[in-house]
Amino acid sequence: MAEWLAKPKATKEDLTPYFRNLKTLADTLVEDRLPRIILTLNQELSQKFFQAVKKRYGNITSSNVEKAAMEAIKKWTESI
Incomplete structure (x- = not known):
């Protein structure tokens, strides 16, 4: 898991089989690493x-x- 945390573009395949089998957790771990854009519009x-x-x-x-x-x-x- 520690090695996976250092990957800038991690995917589900980078997770260990244990975490990959926990679908919701696997989705969260990958999606939390995606960039976010916050805009303030007039x-x-x-x-x-x-x-x-x-x-x-x-x-x-x-x-x-x-x-x-x-x-x-x-x-x-x-x-x-």
């Missing part, structure tokens, strides 16, 4: 974003906000 931009989320997905939920943000990031990075 009122105007946040209103536009939430309106776009509602228009695209029908309602504003945390999963829809995450989908929209991921879609925007993918589109932007592919256009560069």
Whole structure:
């Protein structure tokens, strides 16, 4: 386990069989290592974003906000 903690891009395959068999724990151990982005939006931009989320997905939920943000990031990075 100590060796796994030093890996910057750890996957489930890097876990020992014991932890790999504990699916929820394995998912948590891998997902906790993923990068996070925290943004502070001004009122105007946040209103536009939430309106776009509602228009695209029908309602504003945390999963829809995450989908929209991921879609925007993918589109932007592919256009560069």
